[in-house]
Amino acid sequence: MIAAPEKNNEIIEANDQISSNHLKLIDATIETIAARGLADTTIAHVAKKAGVSQGYANFKFKSKENLLLSSLQYLSDEYKSSWQSIFEEKNLDPIDRILRILDNDFSEKIANRNKISVWMAFYSEVKFRPSYLNICQHQDEIYSNQMEKLIKELNHLTKQTNFTPKEISESYHSMVDGLWQRILFDPKIYTNQFCRNIVLKYFKSIYVDEKRFS
Amino acid sequence: MIAAPEKNNEIIEANDQISSNHLKLIDATIETIAARGLADTTIAHVAKKAGVSQGYANFKFKSKENLLLSSLQYLSDEYKSSWQSIFEEKNLDPIDRILRILDNDFSEKIANRNKISVWMAFYSEVKFRPSYLNICQHQDEIYSNQMEKLIKELNHLTKQTNFTPKEISESYHSMVDGLWQRILFDPKIYTNQFCRNIVLKYFKSIYVDEKRFS
DNA sequence: AGTTTTGTATTGAATAATCATTCAATATGG
DNA sequence: CCATATTGAATGATTATTCAATACAAAACT
CATH class of the missing domain: 1.10.10.60 (Homeodomain-like)
Structure with missing residues (x-):
C-alpha cells in the first residue's frame, strides 16, 4: 500500500x-x-x-465531473478502510469476523440514508460513465474475494456442500446491497437493526448449528 | 380493481x-x-x-416530469402484471409457484440491462421525488405480502421456525434487488442464469429436503 | 521596521451552451 | 370549412466554465 x-x-x-x-x-x-x-x-x-x-x-x-469522481472515490475509500481493518484484524474467529463485517455493513456510519443515496446516485449512472464503475468495481472484487475466503473457513459447519463459498459470498453481498436500497425506500420498516437481523437469519439458515448467528 | x-x-x-x-x-x-x-x-x-x-x-x-412519471408507471405496471398472473394461477403447488416467480424475476423480459438501468435511475431519485416512490411502493407492498403468504404455505418444510415468512420474503426481495444491481455492474459474471441459481441455492439452504430447489 | 515586489489563492461577473416550455402557424381529416 | 393534431422556431431559465480583477502573504529590498 x-x-x-x-x-x-x-x-x-x-x-x-x-x-x-x-x-x-x-x-x-x-x-x-x-x-x-x-x-x-x-x-x-x-x-x-x-x-x-x-x-x-x-x-x-x-470540472464538475472531476469533482463528482473525486467524491465517489472518497466514499469508496472510506468504505474500503472500514472493512479492510476487520479483515486484517488478528486472532479473530471466522464467525466473529463475519459478525463484525455484518455490524459494519449496517452501522450508522456506513448504512445511513445520506450515504446510501449518494451511492445509489452514482450506481444508477454506472452504465453510462465507465469511470464511475472503475472506482467501485476493483474494491468490490477485493471485498468479495476476502469474504469468500472467510466463508471457506466455515465449510465444515454446514452440510450444504453445493452452496459454494463464492455463491454464499455473492448472495450475502447482493442481499446487503438490496437492503441498503430498501433503507432508502422505507426507513421506518428497514431500520439498520431490522436489516442486520435479516442477514443474520440468512446465515443461521446456512450454518444451522452455530449459536452465535441466533 | x-x-x-x-x-x-x-x-x-x-x-x-x-x-x-x-x-x-x-x-x-x-x-x-x-x-x-x-x-x-x-x-x-x-x-x-x-x-x-x-x-x-x-x-x-x-411537462417532462410528467412524461418520466408516466414511463415509470408503465414499467411498474408491466412488472406487476407479470408476477400478478403467477400469483393468480390456479392449481399450482407452492414450490412450483415460487420457482415460477424466480424465473420471472430473472427472465430476459424483466431482468435485462436496459430495464434495470431505468429502474435504478428512478430509484436513485426516490428520496427527492416522493411521486417516484408512490408509484413503486404500493405495488412493492402487495408483492411482498403475496410472497409472504406463499412462503407461509411452506412452513412445514423447514425446521427453522425463527426465520419467519416475512423475513424470508424480505430477504428474497432484497437479494433480487441486489442481484439486479449487479447485472448492471458486471453482466459477464452476473448472467440471469447465474443470479437465478444463487437465489435457488438460497431457497435450498432453507428448505433442505425439497429436491426441486436443487 | 517599513515599503515594495512578486507569486499564488480566490473571487465573481461575463460567457456560452443546453434545454424545458410556449405558442403562433400549419397540416390533416371529417 | 371547421376542429383537432402537430409542428418547430422563439423564449427564458439554468448552469458549467472561463478569466480578468483582486486579495493575500511571503520575500526582497531599503
Whole structure:
C-alpha cells in the first residue's frame, strides 16, 4: 500500500498535499447530493455549502465531473478502510469476523440514508460513465474475494456442500446491497437493526448449528 | 380493481383512450433512459426517437416530469402484471409457484440491462421525488405480502421456525434487488442464469429436503 | 521596521451552451 | 370549412466554465 503508489493521478493531484479546501469541497459535494440528489447538484450549491466561490470549485477540480469522481472515490475509500481493518484484524474467529463485517455493513456510519443515496446516485449512472464503475468495481472484487475466503473457513459447519463459498459470498453481498436500497425506500420498516437481523437469519439458515448467528 | 377506479389521474389521462403517440413516447423515454441515462435524457432526444416533434411531446404530457412519471408507471405496471398472473394461477403447488416467480424475476423480459438501468435511475431519485416512490411502493407492498403468504404455505418444510415468512420474503426481495444491481455492474459474471441459481441455492439452504430447489 | 515586489489563492461577473416550455402557424381529416 | 393534431422556431431559465480583477502573504529590498 505504501510502497506501491496508487495511480489515481487523474482524480486527485497528490495524497500528500490535499488542501483543506479540497476536502471541504468533497464533503460539500456528498452532502449536496444527499440533500438534493445528483440531478439537482450544481457547482454553485456545492461551492456555497463549502464556503468558497463557484469559480474556485471549478478551478480546483478542473470540472464538475472531476469533482463528482473525486467524491465517489472518497466514499469508496472510506468504505474500503472500514472493512479492510476487520479483515486484517488478528486472532479473530471466522464467525466473529463475519459478525463484525455484518455490524459494519449496517452501522450508522456506513448504512445511513445520506450515504446510501449518494451511492445509489452514482450506481444508477454506472452504465453510462465507465469511470464511475472503475472506482467501485476493483474494491468490490477485493471485498468479495476476502469474504469468500472467510466463508471457506466455515465449510465444515454446514452440510450444504453445493452452496459454494463464492455463491454464499455473492448472495450475502447482493442481499446487503438490496437492503441498503430498501433503507432508502422505507426507513421506518428497514431500520439498520431490522436489516442486520435479516442477514443474520440468512446465515443461521446456512450454518444451522452455530449459536452465535441466533 | 375494476370496481374501484385507480386515482392516477394526474399521470395518464384515461386508460380507455391512450393514443398510439402516447405509447410511442413512453417507449422512447424508456429506451432513451436506458441508452443515455436519466441525466442525459432530454425531451428532444425522446421526441426524436418517438418520431414526433419536441413541442408535441411536451404538449401531450404537459411537462417532462410528467412524461418520466408516466414511463415509470408503465414499467411498474408491466412488472406487476407479470408476477400478478403467477400469483393468480390456479392449481399450482407452492414450490412450483415460487420457482415460477424466480424465473420471472430473472427472465430476459424483466431482468435485462436496459430495464434495470431505468429502474435504478428512478430509484436513485426516490428520496427527492416522493411521486417516484408512490408509484413503486404500493405495488412493492402487495408483492411482498403475496410472497409472504406463499412462503407461509411452506412452513412445514423447514425446521427453522425463527426465520419467519416475512423475513424470508424480505430477504428474497432484497437479494433480487441486489442481484439486479449487479447485472448492471458486471453482466459477464452476473448472467440471469447465474443470479437465478444463487437465489435457488438460497431457497435450498432453507428448505433442505425439497429436491426441486436443487 | 517599513515599503515594495512578486507569486499564488480566490473571487465573481461575463460567457456560452443546453434545454424545458410556449405558442403562433400549419397540416390533416371529417 | 371547421376542429383537432402537430409542428418547430422563439423564449427564458439554468448552469458549467472561463478569466480578468483582486486579495493575500511571503520575500526582497531599503
